[in-house]
Amino acid sequence: MSAVSKRSALSPRQLTRSDERLSFIYLERCTIHRDANAITAQDAQGTTHIPSATIGTLLLGPGTRVTHQAMSVLGETGAAVCWVGEHGVRYYASGRALSRSSALMEAQARLWSSPRSRLAVARKMYQLRFPDEDPAGLTRHELLGREGRRVKDCYRAEAARTGVPWRGRRYIPGDFTSGDAINQAVTAAAQCMYGIAHAVVTSLGCSPALGFIHSGHELSFVLDVADLYKTDIGIPLAFDVAAQDEEDVGPRTRRALRDRINETSLLNGCVDDIKRLLLPGATGSSESRGDRDVVTLQSDHDHQVASGVNHDGPEHYGDELW
Structure with a gap:
């Protein structure tokens, strides 16, 4: 297995869309670690591998311990993480939101x-x-x-x-x-x-x-x-x-x-x-429901324009990405 620090982060286009993910996975009384681009849940019965890009929300119940590298891969793949009570009944805290869209x-x-x-x-x-x-x-x-x-x-x-x-x-x-x-x-x-x-x-x-x-x-x-x-x-x-x-x-x-x-x-x-x-008019694919990973710029009259380009003048003079 290659060193974690040598692995590049996944791009949004490589990630599983939210409507194709498991809605949530609940874990309790186990240690959660990272193995490549998966997380592992280890308890007395053994180790289970879970591809992190297939997780919508990971619910961490009582008795769970999670490593820094596990949280890192969950963040890279856009999975939400919530700390909850037994079987997800109570909510205590969360990491980032599942959706990358605002x-x-x-x-x-x-x-x-x-x-x-x-x-x-x-x-x-x-x-x-x-x-x-x-x-x-x-x-x-x-x-x-x-x-x-x-x-x-x-x-x-x-x-x-x-x-x-x-x-x-x-x-x-x-x-x-x-x-x-x-x-x-x-x-x-x-x-x-x-x-x-x-x-x-x-x-x-x-x-x-x-x-x-x-x-x-x-x-x-x-x-x-x-x-x-x-x-x-x-x-x-x-x-x-x-x-x-x-x-x-x-x-x-x-x-x-x-x-x-x-x-x-x-x-x-x-x-x-x-x-x-x-979003009452949002139906169908994840893109139409507002799950797109897109950054735009706000212009006049509530009009949105593309980001990552220079908008000085009538023409765009190449990319201006940092």
């Missing part, structure tokens, strides 16, 4: 910066959650009122379905055990969903802070995205867990949500929903 970030900032388009995205989010309602023409106050009513209806319906007594949402920040079993389950599910949404948002290169419903917090957009799945996944699962047993409801909720995420391919669905919200 298209999603720019679209998010553009939509967020206009009150009209910001409200339009909020309405789309409401319709994603409750497709049987038409939010067109609703004000923000009306959206919040309808959302609150639908969530209350969801709590009552799940209580009736499972037989779990529901006396209202009770949660004191920082004091998880202050609520009853069902409130603890709802809190655990919500916290896990925030971690999952945070991992997806950062992997796509979006800003966690620029929310369309929530505002004023560093995770506003994360809270927006997590709430998309509150009434379909989070609340029903919390009631299912609380109905089984009131002991250790927090850990059991996290494990049950982990399994539900795998069953429903939630990570893939979350990526698609974010792209539909921010």
Whole structure:
């Protein structure tokens, strides 16, 4: 095997496109190293080789140790890296975003910066959650009122379905055990969903802070995205867990949500929903979805021109790459 320092970095054209990669790989309790342009995961059962260019996002769970050279090859091949809790349930930190394009970030900032388009995205989010309602023409106050009513209806319906007594949402920040079993389950599910949404948002290169419903917090957009799945996944699962047993409801909720995420391919669905919200006309290949590795220069009237050339005068006088 040649020395790592003698290997040249891969060019963007040599890398696997994002839509051809594995959406994520989760590793835990192992040592991650580099072998040529692959990473290796070594544990008590042996060593597994994983081509780094086929990884969308690498989720590092408890007990993982990763070498500098492994992180280097992951960076060269454009893989995102997130440090997470057991089986990807909680999100702690991340490396670079998976996407080399700023298209999603720019679209998010553009939509967020206009009150009209910001409200339009909020309405789309409401319709994603409750497709049987038409939010067109609703004000923000009306959206919040309808959302609150639908969530209350969801709590009552799940209580009736499972037989779990529901006396209202009770949660004191920082004091998880202050609520009853069902409130603890709802809190655990919500916290896990925030971690999952945070991992997806950062992997796509979006800003966690620029929310369309929530505002004023560093995770506003994360809270927006997590709430998309509150009434379909989070609340029903919390009631299912609380109905089984009131002991250790927090850990059991996290494990049950982990399994539900795998069953429903939630990570893939979350990526698609974010792209539909921010780039509604983007369909088909990765290039049309804003995954291109292209650098342009901003000119007048929102016109983009090629980078790497001298734009002084009517003609370009050769390349000016550094």
